Amino acid sequence: AQKITQTQPGMFVQEKEAVTLDCTYDTSDPSYGLFWYKQPSSGEMIFLIYQGSYDQQNATEGRYSLNFQKARKSANLVISASQLGDSAMYFCAITAGGTSYGKLTFGQGTILTVHP
Amino acid sequence: SQTIHQWPATLVQPVGSPLSLECTVEGTSNPNLYWYRQAAGRGLQLLFYSVGIGQISSEVPQNLSASRPQDRQFILSSKKLLLSDSGFYLCAWEGGSMNTEAFFGQGTRLTVV
Numbered sequence: 001a002q003k004i005t006q007t008q009p010g011m012f013v014q015e016k017e018a019v020t021l022d023c024t025y026d027t028s029d030p031s032y033g034l035f036w037y038k039q040p041s042s043g044e045m046i047f048l049i050y051q052g053s054y055d056q057q058n059a060t061e062g063r064y065s066l067n068f069q070k071a072r073k074s075a076n077l078v079i080s081a082s083q084l085g086d087s088a089m090y091f092c093a094i095t096a097g098g099t100s101y102g103k104l105t106f107g108q109g110t111i112l113t114v115h116p
Numbered sequence: 117s118q119t120i121h122q123w124p125a126t127l128v129q130p131v132g133s134p135l136s137l138e139c140t141v142e143g144t145s146n147p148n149l150y151w152y153r154q155a156a157g158r159g160l161q162l163l164f165y166s167v168g169i170g171q172i173s174s175e176v177p178q179n180l181s182a183s184r185p186q187d188r189q190f191i192l193s194s195k196k197l198l199l200s201d202s203g204f205y206l207c208a209w210e211g212g213s214m215n216t217e218a219f220f221g222q223g224t225r226l227t228v229v
Contacts, residue, residue, distance in 0.1 A: 004159075035217065043204060045160075045220035091159055100167075102150045102210040102218035106159035 002027040002094050004107035012113050013082045020067070021077040021110045023092035031097020034075040035104065036066065039089040048090075051075060053097065079112075087114045118143035122207045122221030129228055135180075135194040137224050139207030142188065147209040149190040150218065151182055154204040166190060202228045 003026040013019040025034065036048040051059045051066045059066045067076040079086055089111050093104040122139045129135060141147050148167050152160040162175045164182035172182050179198050183191045190207055204225050210218040 037220075043206075043223040043225070045206060045208070047217045047219070050217060093160075100148045100165075100210060101216060102148050102208050103162060103165060104160070104218065106161075108159045109157075 002029070002032070002096065002105045004092050004094055004105055006092055006107035006110050008110045009108075010111045010113065012115060013079075015084060015114055015116050016081055018078060018080045019082055019112065021079070021090050021092075021112065023075045023077065023107060025073050025075060025092070025094050027094060027096065029096040033095045033097065033101060034066070034068070035093040035095070035101075036064070036075075036077045037091045037093060037106075038086075039091060039109070041088070045091070049077070050101075082114045084114050084116060087112060118209075118219065120207060120209055120219055120221045122224060124224060125222060126225045127227070129197050129226065131199055131228055132196045135192070135197050135201070135226070137192040137205055137207075137226075139190040139192075139221055140188055141209045144188070144209070144211065146187060147211060149184060150208040150210075151190065151192050152206045152208060152220075154206065154223075156203070160206065164192070197228045199228050202226055 005024045032053045034051045038046045049059050049061045049064045051068045058068050063080045065078045089109045091109045092107045119142045150165045151163045154160045166184040180194050206223045207221040208218040
């Protein structure tokens with residue numbers, strides 16, 4: 001079984017500042033994938049970034065980067081230069097290696113509010 | 117490009133009534149398809165997934181069922197809705213062997229009254 005824990009129910013950040021959203025995971029699979037999705041108030045889930053368990057470098061996608069610490073089983077999302085449009089719910093998710101990337105176990109989410 | 121359509125966007129149904137939510141994908145073939153449910157303020161829970169026509173796997177026992185009558189069509193159904201079936205239902209697809217991320221539909225907000 002896999003588990004994702006997001007301990008921050010809500011986070012606040014000033015526009016143009018950086019923010020880190022925490023995610024820890026638990027899995028018995030030696031190979032796995034970690035994802036972050038953004039859910040704005042409209043409800044759709046928007047893929048942000050992916051990190052494979054065997055990837056040597058931390059994933060980056062534009063203003064998003066993933067701080068992957070395998071020994072600590074953490075996969076924190078860093079958003080640089082926050083924008084008002086970043087206000088949304090953010091979910092961390094995991095899938096087992098060799099499993100389709102749609103079979104995801106999600107955390108409870110973190111609501112991010114960006115202040116002007 | 118690939119798109120995913122999900123309808124209706126909102127639905128209010130009485131307890132005991134049937135349910136049918138439809139999801140279709142365009143611009144791809146043989147996708148893996150998924151139904152997720154999100155309770156208010158919570159994360160998503162995988163309900164069903166399908167790797168091909170007529171192939172359905174259930175992740176949790178419940179009052180719902182799923183069917184895949186065509187390659188790019190995925191349907192979530194119930195014969196008799198319960199209050200506990202209320203939630204936000206999301207359909208998703210991904211490319212199977214291509215190991216791409218999952219793409220989600222706009223979701224259906226179901227309220228059972």
